[in-house]
Amino acid sequence: MQREEAEKRIQELREQINYHSRKYYVEDAPEIDDYEYDMLYRELENLEREFPDLRTLDSPTRKVGGPALNTFQKVTHEVVMESLHDSFSEEEMRDFDRRVRETVPDVTYVVEPKFDGLSVSLEYRDGKFFRGSTRGDGTVGEDVTENLRTIRTIPKTLKEPVPYLEVRGEVYMSHQSFWQLCARQELNGEKPFKNPRNAAAGSLRQKDPKITASRVLDIFVFNIQQVSGETLSRHDESLEYLRRLGFTVSPFYQVCQNIEEAIAHIRKIGERRGEFDYSIDGAVVKVNDFAQRALLGSTAKFPKWAEAFKYPPEEKETTLLSIEVNVGRTGVLTPTGVFEPITLAGTTVSRATLHNQDFISEKDIRVGDKVCLRKAGEIIPEIVRVISHAENSEPYFLPKICPSCGSPVVREEGEAALRCTNADCPAQLTRHLIHFTSRDAMDIDGMGPAVIDQLIGKELVRSPADLYHLTEPQLLSLERMGKKSAQNLLSAIEHSKGNDLSRLLYGLGIPHVGQKAAKLLAGRFLDIKEIFEASTETIASIEGFGEIMAQSIREFFDLPATGELIGRLSDANVNMTSRREVQDTRFAGKTFVLTGTLPTMTRSEASSIIEKFGGKVSGSVSKKTSYVLAGEEAGSKLEKAQKLNVPILSEDDFLKLLNEN
Incomplete structure (x- = not known):
């Protein structure tokens, strides 16, 4: 390779490696696998070794990992x-x-x-x-x-x-x-992590x-x-x-x-x-x-x-036997390839996601193809390339109608996914009810997927509101449902009516709204009626919210189906208000940060006291922090508070402040 050509290639490699390093180390969202990255890096190393005068101090070959983010100290x-x-x-x-x-x-x-x-x-x-x-x-x-x-x-x-x-x-x-995390993310309509490494990194960097x-x-x-x-x-x-x-x-x-x-x-x-x-x-x-x-x-x-x-990624050939299309909770159609079983990285593989139509078209994947499979991150099977097409094969296209309910599907602008247009689609209903009854949402113990499938199959439930009108005879008609189990399930349904508004908001499955956002929403609007009346700008003003989330909430509550559902839930006496009780406002306008182990109370108990008296509890220290309540083994939050001259309270100081006010 000539020097001029090498110089150009070195610059290209540095740009690619820096880009993919940031995606991997900083954003926890890699776009290529480790082996592809390693090969780019090795090529750069070899060129810099061949042309040492082109090696610079800012070359990726002289860097370790990625830069620290501003999220943490x-x-x-x-x-x-x-x-x-x-x-x-x-x-x-x-x-x-x-x-x-x-x-x-x-x-x-x-x-x-x-x-x-x-x-x-x-x-x-x-x-x-x-x-x-x-x-x-x-x-x-x-x-x-x-x-x-x-x-x-x-x-x-x-x-x-x-x-x-x-x-x-x-x-x-x-x-x-x-796998459990990915299942929860898919159930909530979120994009799952690509591999365990990125899941670990993303989890450790949570605020x-x-x-x-x-x-x-x-x-x-x-x-x-x-x-x-x-x-x-x-x-x-x-x-x-x-x-x-x-x-x-x-x-x-x-x-x-x-x-x-x-x-x-x-x-x-x-x-x-x-x-x-x-x-x-x-x-x-x-x-x-x-x-x-x-x-x-x-x-x-x-x-x-x-x-x-x-270790080099293990790749093996197999045949694509068929493509199954499933419908998720948010109506997204997900294609899954079914293959002749092979052993890959120590496990038997017979299925792999094909992501979306763009992925299928880009690789020209067809039923009957000989394909090369490997495991991304040694865990998720994926098609690397098509080796050969079967005779008389045709390009594959996802269906134009929903395979579950027969309604038209659409591809919204800016999205790669196809989505069913029918809000009452049975496939969506199943996943929606699983989410609505889950532990982090309405927490209806005993309402598992098998029970939900039977309730839908017998047309006893067509929306979450129908759960609150179930009777003992209806439950006894289900397979493997005894009298005691039916009574326990009805008791769990009745108990869920008293949940806080934040659980209901999370259970509704509003796009882009997770547990934390649901709690913030319930903290800002103490009654669900206020959310129906709130503007996009008002919702976006909530700390931690953005324009996309606010717009998603506004669009969800503008749907006629949402109004009908909330009305039916309210008629069934499901709680529609925040259970956060403010005894008085002695801590109004004050923000507390808790760190370390307190002598006689848990952090949760201290947080409840602060919120009960109108205060706010934050997870990070800033100039806006009013007090840091510190116990034994207080860590970096205490050090940061000292640097920012934020008042630091012991448990005794906190109780004195509580009584003084």
Whole structure:
């Protein structure tokens, strides 16, 4: 390649890599898979090696991760959280070994899985967890202490009172938790996360720790960054020390006497990765001896004493037997490919989403095609490409009428999806009722999908309002429904009538309105009548709302069907007002932030008291914060309050303030 051509290609690669790095590290919304990204990166590395004068200080090959966001307070890492250099073949691993032995001839390695999650730092003082942060760009990360506290596998108090300890680990979401989250997102009409890594990253960066807690994250700890009060000389020794302190450390790690043993263990991990309930994208080989690591040192970006082996994505051929079209709660038609079963990344695969018409047309997917499948993020099956069309095959187009109810379907401007136009579509009704009765909405215990399917099949329920007119004889007509079960279900339906307005709003399935937005809406409009009368501008003025959400709410309440549904629910004595009672307004206009563990009350109890007296509880500290109520093990919020000179209250101070007012 000529220099002029190389210069142009290098610029193209840098732009592509920077774009995809931001999508991956910052927005948690990757557009290409890891392997494609790695190949772009490797091509840039090779060109910069061939034309060293074209390598610049701002090249992606000299950066680690992505920049810290402004959402959280920044943390500067005392010990840089370095990235790893990647190898894609066993020969490249042997090259790594040769480079190591040039400096330290007598070397042993530790091989462990490379987890596909979000790298974090955990810091402890006197055995107490006091701060946690993301890697960010390796030097500056984000303070996510409160969110990390929700992860059960992070010890809050170590088994030994170590004076100071900083460890590095990988936060991840198990496959089971990922599928459950995707099911909830699809049920709510939300776009599901693409893979567990992005789900974990997105969950850890939530402003509300309660949302993080609901996502069920886990962590593996694999490195000591700093420690005082303990002398360690080897990596395997440090892992056992971390295990003794109460951490969950890297599983399946092994000490290897030479590179061939290390490569054999890499193969073993690769063969078993389909068995794990978490995603790994490779294995890591580390020099075991810390003194030897110090001799080897680091480049500007990578340690010279460690190398990551990246497993290539497994691809297999199969035949597309048919395409099924399902209708979601919001009426969206989703095509699913049904294939001849194959084993892929350790599991049997026979189905994969085909996303939408654009995806099908772009790849020219037809029934009967020979196709190449792989798993995105080692979990979600997807079609990579069509290998060949079946004889006399024709291009596939999604139906123009809904497969569930026969109504016309439309493609709204700016959307890729086709949507059924019938609000009473049975398929939509099923998913809508599942959502309406779910735990986070109206919480009708015993009203599961099987019961809902039967109620719809017998035409006993055509809308959520019909649930409140069910009788015991009607329920007893259902399969596997005994007298006691029917009575319990009727009792649960009756009990749900008294739910707060926020639960009803969430259960209605308003597009773009999740649990948090429903609570904010119920907090601003204490009666549902006020929402019917509110303008788009008034709704958009609610803190945390935007124009799109406000417009969606306004359009939903303008629908005649919404007015009819709310009227019928009201006639059934379903509560239509906010249950938030304000005893008086002594805290009106005051914003409180709670942090740490209070001596005699929970944060929830303290929040209830504040709201009862007209105050507001926020999850983050700013100049607008009136008070920070701090207990034991208060973290970054307390530090930020001190920097901003925000008044800090103990529980006693809070009770005095309550009584004084």
